[in-house]
Amino acid sequence: MSDLFCVKLEGTVLLKVIQHCQDTDATAIGQLIGLESSNSLEVTNCFPLPSNSSIGPQELEDYSRIMCKQLKDLYFENSVIGWYQRSDEGEFLDISSIEYQYNMQIEIPNAVMVVYDPVLLVSGGFPLKAYRLTQEFLDFFSDEEFTTQRAASLGVNSKTVFTEIPLRIENSMVTNAFLAQYAPDPYEVTDKDCFEPFIKKHLEAIEQGLDELLERQQKLYGYTKAVQKQKQQQKFHEAQREAENKKREERGEPLLDLTEGTGSLYRPIQPPSRLESLLVSQQLNTLGEELGEFCGESQAKVDLFISLGQK
Numbered sequence: 001m002s003d004l005f006c007v008k009l010e011g012t013v014l015l016k017v018i019q020h021c022q023d024t025d026a027t028a029i030g031q032l033i034g035l036e037s038s039n040s041l042e043v044t045n046c047f048p049l050p051s052n053s054s055i056g057p058q059e060l061e062d063y064s065r066i067m068c069k070q071l072k073d074l075y076f077e078n079s080v081i082g083w084y085q086r087s088d089e090g091e092f093l094d095i096s097s098i099e100y101q102y103n104m105q106i107e108i109p110n111a112v113m114v115v116y117d118p119v120l121l122v123s124g125g126f127p128l129k130a131y132r133l134t135q136e137f138l139d140f141f142s143d144e145e146f147t148t149q150r151a152a153s154l155g156v157n158s159k160t161v162f163t164e165i166p167l168r169i170e171n172s173m174v175t176n177a178f179l180a181q182y183a184p185d186p187y188e189v190t191d192k193d194c195f196e197p198f199i200k201k202h203l204e205a206i207e208q209g210l211d212e213l214l215e216r217q218q219k220l221y222g223y224t225k226a227v228q229k230q231k232q233q234q235k236f237h238e239a240q241r242e243a244e245n246k247k248r249e250e251r252g253e254p255l256l257d258l259t260e261g262t263g264s265l266y267r268p269i270q271p272p273s274r275l276e277s278l279l280v281s282q283q284l285n286t287l288g289e290e291l292g293e294f295c296g297e298s299q300a301k302v303d304l305f306i307s308l309g310q311k
Helices: 011-023 057-073 095-107 118-122 135-141 148-153 173-180 192-251 275-310
Strands: 006-010 029-037 040-049 080-086 112-116 128-133 162-165 167-170
Touching: 006 011, 006 112, 011 029, 011 040, 011 080, 011 112, 011 118, 011 167, 029 057, 040 057, 040 080, 080 095, 095 112, 095 128, 095 135, 095 275, 118 192, 128 135, 128 167, 192 275
Parallel strands: 006 040, 006 167, 080 112
Antiparallel strands: 029 040, 029 080, 112 128, 128 162
């Protein structure tokens, strides 16, 4: 897996993705078509995928193959280099999205996942972001042993699940000239109420994520207590057997096995999966960075106006 410097997205692809995600519910997904060149991905086209829950992975793969063949017959680019989906407040960080991106990166090492966030669009921000799974997380996800020890040995934490790839919009000169005619007035006052959904939804998502993370930590705490209790029971049982064996040795009787007849006393306790906690932590990091960036810019403007007023 090579390093990607940026993802170049044509303006027509941007409009297609936004229109599809706005016209469909939260399950909107699609394929990205383009080519790879000089450590960058150039996305030249896209097409939506059926979002019916009754359609299985094989049917989606067959549909994608047919669409790519039709593009090839029309002499368009037909190589899949990634996929896109709609996400509300970091909800793309779930098991199904991870599995889909993992399988795609196994087949296409530089494949990316483009996420559309409608709240960013409403607040005046750029609504698309490109992500890719890190090599550390690919190694971690290749085995279903999602334990804390294995995550630590591979260097996987909440900040090494995804890596964000810079995304750049590229248009032809004719398209730029056309868009310039409809550019908004830079001096027009923006309605401050348009920022309320962004801040409110981010705070609600952070609160929900913290509750879920606390629940995961409580499960981990319960697992730790269960392991400690099991070790204490094992030591107590072994001490009893050793005392019994001393008496048997004095009587010339055969010694007892320390672990014989203990049932589940020595059976390993299954540790809780570390995967869900990693995804929730990654989601909280993403939401916090977006909220901090947004509020930081606003606070800088407020400080500037205050300093000008004092002068």
